[in-house]
């Protein structure tokens with residue numbers, strides 16, 4: 001988000017993931033950047049028999065100064081308030097560590113293991129293509 005300059009206060013939009021194979025949208029998260037946090041809104045279900053449920057999380061954002069000027073933004077994991085660059089999202093938002101230690105279903109471990117095996121075999125990783133869409137905040141022209 002920082003690379004695409006999406007962390008400016010007042011920024012509203014959505015991040016979308018598309019399957020490389022089918023071209024279908026596989027994921028979407030709406031975001032709204034506030035003064036010192038980002039509000040993420042999305043729908044998710046724990047299995048395909050369930051209805052999608054809406055989730056809304058405020059994730060704190062902190063900044064550290066860079067050597068060459070400017071600053072670097074970090075998310076704070078909502079569970080440990082640890083500074084992280086990457087968050088993982090399903091029914092909750094957490095850093096990799098929290099997902100690994102606390103996540104009952106083990107989805108992330110399974111997927112990581114699958115990726116490692118595919119890498120060893122030299123098979124391509126079936127990663128989704130990520131795009132973002134910026135939406136103008138209400139009242140802006």
Ligand SMILES: [Zn+2]
Nearest residue numbers: 077080095098
């Ligand atoms: Zn964490």
